Structure formats: structure tokens, C-alpha cells
Amino acid sequence: MADRSFEEYKSLVDEHLMDFIPNIDNKSISLYESMKYSLMAGGKRLRPVLLLASCEFAGGNIMDALPYACAMEYIHTYSLIHDDLPAMDNDDLRRGLPTNHNVYGEAIAILAGDGLLTCAFEAITKDMMMYFDSPDEMRKRVNAANAIAKGAGCKGMVAGQISDIEAENALVSNELLEYIHLNKTGALIKASVKAGLYLGNPTGEMLRDLEKYSDNLGLAYQIADDILDVIGNPEELGKETGSDLKKNKNTYTSINGLQAAYDRLEELTGAAVDAISNYYDNAEFFRNLVLKLAKRKK
Amino acid sequence: MADRSFEEYKSLVDEHLMDFIPNIDNKSISLYESMKYSLMAGGKRLRPVLLLASCEFAGGNIMDALPYACAMEYIHTYSLIHDDLPAMDNDDLRRGLPTNHNVYGEAIAILAGDGLLTCAFEAITKDMMMYFDSPDEMRKRVNAANAIAKGAGCKGMVAGQISDIEAENALVSNELLEYIHLNKTGALIKASVKAGLYLGNPTGEMLRDLEKYSDNLGLAYQIADDILDVIGNPEELGKETGSDLKKNKNTYTSINGLQAAYDRLEELTGAAVDAISNYYDNAEFFRNLVLKLAKRKK
Numbered sequence: 001m002a003d004r005s006f007e008e009y010k011s012l013v014d015e016h017l018m019d020f021i022p023n024i025d026n027k028s029i030s031l032y033e034s035m036k037y038s039l040m041a042g043g044k045r046l047r048p049v050l051l052l053a054s055c056e057f058a059g060g061n062i063m064d065a066l067p068y069a070c071a072m073e074y075i076h077t078y079s080l081i082h083d084d085l086p087a088m089d090n091d092d093l094r095r096g097l098p099t100n101h102n103v104y105g106e107a108i109a110i111l112a113g114d115g116l117l118t119c120a121f122e123a124i125t126k127d128m129m130m131y132f133d134s135p136d137e138m139r140k141r142v143n144a145a146n147a148i149a150k151g152a153g154c155k156g157m158v159a160g161q162i163s164d165i166e167a168e169n170a171l172v173s174n175e176l177l178e179y180i181h182l183n184k185t186g187a188l189i190k191a192s193v194k195a196g197l198y199l200g201n202p203t204g205e206m207l208r209d210l211e212k213y214s215d216n217l218g219l220a221y222q223i224a225d226d227i228l229d230v231i232g233n234p235e236e237l238g239k240e241t242g243s244d245l246k247k248n249k250n251t252y253t254s255i256n257g258l259q260a261a262y263d264r265l266e267e268l269t270g271a272a273v274d275a276i277s278n279y280y281d282n283a284e285f286f287r288n289l290v291l292k293l294a295k296r297k298k
Numbered sequence: 299m300a301d302r303s304f305e306e307y308k309s310l311v312d313e314h315l316m317d318f319i320p321n322i323d324n325k326s327i328s329l330y331e332s333m334k335y336s337l338m339a340g341g342k343r344l345r346p347v348l349l350l351a352s353c354e355f356a357g358g359n360i361m362d363a364l365p366y367a368c369a370m371e372y373i374h375t376y377s378l379i380h381d382d383l384p385a386m387d388n389d390d391l392r393r394g395l396p397t398n399h400n401v402y403g404e405a406i407a408i409l410a411g412d413g414l415l416t417c418a419f420e421a422i423t424k425d426m427m428m429y430f431d432s433p434d435e436m437r438k439r440v441n442a443a444n445a446i447a448k449g450a451g452c453k454g455m456v457a458g459q460i461s462d463i464e465a466e467n468a469l470v471s472n473e474l475l476e477y478i479h480l481n482k483t484g485a486l487i488k489a490s491v492k493a494g495l496y497l498g499n500p501t502g503e504m505l506r507d508l509e510k511y512s513d514n515l516g517l518a519y520q521i522a523d524d525i526l527d528v529i530g531n532p533e534e535l536g537k538e539t540g541s542d543l544k545k546n547k548n549t550y551t552s553i554n555g556l557q558a559a560y561d562r563l564e565e566l567t568g569a570a571v572d573a574i575s576n577y578y579d580n581a582e583f584f585r586n587l588v589l590k591l592a593k594r595k596k
Contacts, residue, residue, distance in 0.1 A: 021452065022451070022452050022453045023453075024452055024453060024457060025453065025457060025477075027457070027461045027474060027477050028452075028456075028457035028458075028460040028461045028464075028481075030460060030464060031452055031456060031457060031460040032452070035452070078412075079412075082408055082409075082412060085385075085408065086385075087383075087384075087385075087403075087404030087405045087408060088405050088408065105385075106385030107385045107386050107463050108460065108463065110380055110383065110385060110386065110408070111380075111456055111459055111460050111463075113412070114376075114377075114380060114411070114412075114415065114456055115451065115452045115456040115460075117412065117415055117416065118415065118447060118450050118451040118452065118456060119451060119452055121419045121443075121447045122444070122447040122448055122451045122452075124447075125440060125443045125444035125447050126444055126447075128440045128443075128444070129440055129441070129444060132433065132436070132437045132440070133433070135430065135431070135433055135436075138430070138433075138436055138440075139430045142423060142426045142427055142430070142436075143427070145419075145423045145426075146420070146423035146424055146426070146427060149416060149419045149420040149422075149423050149424075150420055152416050153320070153413065153416035153417055153420045154319065154320050154322055154326075154329055154330070154333070154413045154416065154417055154420075155320045155321075155322060155323065158326075158329060158409055158412055158413040158416060159322060159323060159325070159326035159329060160326075161409055162326040162328060162329040162406065162409050163325045163326045165405050165406065165409075166326075166328060176325060179323075179325050180325075183326075
């Protein structure tokens with residue numbers, strides 16, 4: 001049962017986030033520093049928190065899930081570093097601080113991203129090596145690892161990023177916009193939930209229900225973000241995606257207007273809550289998370 | 299026993315190289331195309347060939363090793379795409395063809411690299427999922443996966459790339475240069491050999507001996523490349539690293555001169571051959587590989 005608060009899970013992530021970054025040689029110390037800079041630049045830790053909460057929800061041990069939770073944050077952080085690059089979104093600030101390439105230069109920022117992505121799988125495979133004699137524990141970890149790789153990959157987050165770039169300055173349909181959101185933002189959120197569940201003992205039904213929850217959460221999260229871009233006040237929510245409005249990016253609000261965005265957000269929030277209605281007492285964390293998200297926008 | 303020729307292993311890699319790239323949605327088709335472009339741009343396939351040969355050398359089945367061999371080429375290819383970017387080496391040509399970013403633009407090139415790196419671990423974790431009921435087979439794969447992640451990561455290839463960038467325009471010692479080469483070039487070569495061995499049934503001695511072989515091979519490979527940069531004729535060997543001479547990069551020849559480089563190459567070649575002297579009949583592939591490399595330089 002996921003009965004801790006968001007803040008409790010987050011503290012655990014913050015405390016252990018550097019644990020799975022290898023001790024780096026002095027000769028390449030700026031790699032370590034640049035990775036640490038972005039990891040420690042004040043993220044909300046939504047993805048690792050979701051992973052830990054999902055693990056507990058499925059009866060798993062969150063201390064065992066930490067390498068996977070941190071791996072998820074490494075992957076999220078690498079994607080932000082690369083997204084901010086001049087050739088991509090060309091952002092100078094991220095969470096109120098200079099972006100990685102503004103501090104370390106573009107070359108090191110590219111490599112810091114590459115390093116973080118690789119660290120994720122180094123942490124995961126290193127963890128797996130402790131379970132050679134426990135086939136059940138190994139199965140959990142391999143399933144979690146594959147969910148993470150798929151979510152981060154060419155039919156997941158990277159696919160969403162590519163179609164987001166290709167859709168710039170073009171008129172896109174709501175269908176394409178939803179594809180972009182489901183992949184660019186949603187895929188890592190869903191992967192966090194799935195990986196967390198796999199690290200416990202989930203039933204098939206639980207996997208299906210929480211997958212539906214996380215798809216709706218991912219879309220709601222992105223639309224809430226688009227709304228904030230219009231109504232301002234990004235600081236309050238620790239907003240992450242930067243000022244898409246300035247970049248001719250398609251957003252739900254730019255296509256459908258603000259009221260339609262509020263309506264859609266409510267619809268998605270409802271669908272997320274419905275998806276977990278079978279787990280009333282046990283799903284409080286997940287319900288609170290999506291309701292809080294919706295409430296703070298209005 | 300690794301009794302096939304380099305060309306035989308290479309054909310197998312070329313034939314299956316796209317097998318582990320997921321079928322990508324039409325909405326992100328340029329991701330697939332850009333990854334395929336660089337994968338199919340005529341690589342020598344040294345790393346996957348070494349992985350397959352090492353697997354057979356340790357009594358493994360090379361068909362089982364194919365996902366890992368291809369993953370290694372995905373990682374090598376991602377590193378070349380990112381290396382060529384304007385913010386890094388700023389190369390227009392790679393193996394005689396326009397570099398990825400020159401064809402698809404910088405943003406897509408960055409994402410194609412990210413996609414390939416992630417595909418590597420998606421292929422690996424997907425393969426692992428077939429071995430939940432075979433702890434011995436799982437152990438081989440987890441060990442191989444960890445060797446690959448470590449070699450590609452922050453104490454391996456990415457560390458070498460960072461220190462290579464930081465050493466630009468500076469006077470470096472031979473010690474630092476060797477650190478750069480052992481990591482930037484050597485780490486993936488060593489990881490290929492180790493991962494291949496793990497996929498078979500290696501003894502501890504075999505792992506140690508082949509590790510020594512691959513460290514020497516990696517350094518020899520880089521010095522042979524530096525020599526070619528001086529004496530020209532890069533086409534003949536399918537040279538990969540671009541014209542470092544033009545970029546104020548430190549090379550063994552620029553620091554020590556051409557004759558010292560030839561001497562060092564001979565020394566390294568000898569050390570590589572010595573490392574595998576216990577496996578005389580079975581190590582012909584590995585002996586031929588390093589000797590051919592040295593011979594073609596003179």
C-alpha cells in the first residue's frame with residue numbers, strides 16, 4: 001500500500017539520487033559536476049516518486065526500488081538537458097537556473113545527457129547482479145528495466161520528442177498533439193508506474209488499471225502545463241517544460257483555447273480517478289496526486 | 299572457438315543490424331530514418347564482431363549473442379553521431395557520407411543518438427525476458443549487459459570523450475593521452491570482448507587474459523589511427539575518427555612523433571598477442587585481428 005506522502009517519497013529520492021552515479025576519475029570530473037548540477041537543480045521528482053509509490057502499492061519494498069527510481073530521474077534529467085540545447089528548445093533557464101549548456105558549454109551538456117542515460121542502465125544492471133540466485137526477484141527487475149527502456153525509447157519518449165520537433169510551426173490535429181503528449185511526457189510517467197508495479201507483485205488487472213491511470217495522468221499533466229503557460233504563474237508548480245508559447249509550439253490551449261483545456265483536464269482527471277476506483281483505500285496516493293494537479297490549475 | 303573470419307561475423311551483424319530497432323510509428327518516422335542512415339553508413343562493425351568472436355571463443359552461441367552485438371553497434375553509432383555534432387567535432391563527413399546532422403539537422407541527430415543508445419538497452423532487456431526460467435542463461439546476459447553499460451558510461455567511453463574535449467588546445471602528457479584512448483576508444487572495445495565472453499562460459503583466467511588483450515588492442519587501434527592521420531590514406535582502412543589533426547587534438551604522433559608511434563604500435567601489438575598466448579590454436583581470430591591492424595599501417 002502506497003501510504004506515504006509525495007514529500008516522503010521525494011525526500012528518499014533526493015537523499016539517494018547521487019548513490020548510483022559512479023565515482024568519476026579526476027580526469028573527467030566536469031562530467032560528474034555537470035551531471036550533478038542538473039540532477040540537483042530542484043526537480044519535483046514526479047517520476048521516481050511515482051515509481052516508489054507504485055512499488056509499494058503492489059506490495060514491493062521501496063528500498064529495493066531506489067536504483068530504478070533514481071534511474072528514472074537520470075533519464076528524465078538527460079532528456080531535459082538535451083531538450084534545452086540550442087539546437088532543440090534553446091532554453092537559457094531551467095527551473096530558474098542557467099541550463100546545463102549555459103554553465104558547462106554545449107559539448108559537455110550533450111555528454112552529461114549521454115552519461116546520465118547510460119548511468120541509468122548501469123545502475124539497473126548492477127542491481128540485477130545481486131539477484132542471480134533469486135529468479136523471482138530477477139524477473140521483477142528485468143520487467144522493470146524493460147518498461148523503463150521502452151518508455152524512454154524510440155516508441156516512447158524519443159518518439160514524442162521527434163514528432164514535437166517536426167510539428168513545430170505547423171498546424172497539428174488534436175490526435176497528433178495527443179500522440180506527442182502521450183509519448184514525450186506520458187511515456188516516462190507510465191514507465192515509472194509500470195516499473196514500480198513490476199518491482200512488487202502486481203496482478204494483471206492492477207497493471208492494466210494503473211496503466212490507464214498513468215496515461216490519463218500524463219495527458220492531464222501536460223495540459224495543466226499548457227494552461228499554466230497561458231495563465232502564468234509557472235513558479236508555483238515548479239513548472240518544467242519552459243515557455244512553449246514563445247516557440248511556436250503546439251499546445252492544447254493554442255489549438256483549442258483555454259476553456260476547452262480546463263474541460264479536457266477535468267475529463268482526464270476523472271478518467272484517471274475512475275481507472276483506480278477498484279482500489280479505493282489503497283489508491284489514495286494516486287488519487288490525491290491527480291486531483292491536486294487539477295485543482296491547482298483553476 | 300572463434301573460428302570464423304572477420305567477414306563472416308560482419309555479414310551476420312550487417313544482416314541483423316535493424317532487427318532490434320522497434321517498428322516506429324509514422325508520426326516519428328524521421329527518427330527511424332535518421333538512426334538507420336547512420337547504422338547503414340558503412341561501419342567496419344569491429345565492436346559487434348569482437349563480441350560475437352569472443353562469445354564463440356568462450357563456447358557460446360553467436361545467434362544468442364546477436365542482440366548484444368547489435369546493441370554494441372547502436373552505442374558506437376550513437377557516439378559517432380553525437381561526436382560529429384557542431385558543438386563537438388563539427389564534422390561534415392563520416393565514412394565519406396554527410397554526417398547525420400548534415401542530413402537531418404542537429405535536433406534530429408541528437409535524438410537519433412539518444413534513440414540508438416536507448417534501443418541498445420531495450421534490445422538487451424527484451425532478450426533477457428526470454429530467460430526467466432534459466433538462471434544460468436540470465437546470469438550470462440546480466441553480466442554482459444552490465445559490461446556494456448559500464449564500458450559505454452561515465453567511467454568508460456563518456457569519460458574518455460569528456461577528457462578528450464577538455465584536453466583540446468592543451469599540452470597533454472602521455473599518461474593523460476593513454477587515459478583518453480583507453481576510455482574513448484578502448485572502453486567499448488573491451489566491453490565488446492567482455493560481454494561476448496560472458497555470453498559463453500568463460501573461465502576467470504580467460505576473462506583476465508582477454509581483458510589484457512583488448513586494452514592493448516584498443517590502444518593499438520587508436521595509435522594506428524593517429525598514424526594514418528599523419529601518413530594519409532584513411533580510406534583504405536575505413537578510418538573513423540575524422541581528421542583530428544585539423545582540430546588541435548592531441549594524438550600519439552603529435553606528442554611523440556611518427557617513429558615513436560610505430561614503435562609503440564609494435565609494442566602494443568606484441569602485448570596483445572602475448573596476452574592470448576595460452577590459447578594458441580583457439581585464439582587465431584584475435585591474433586590475426588591485431589596483427590593485421592599493425593601490418594597495414596607500415
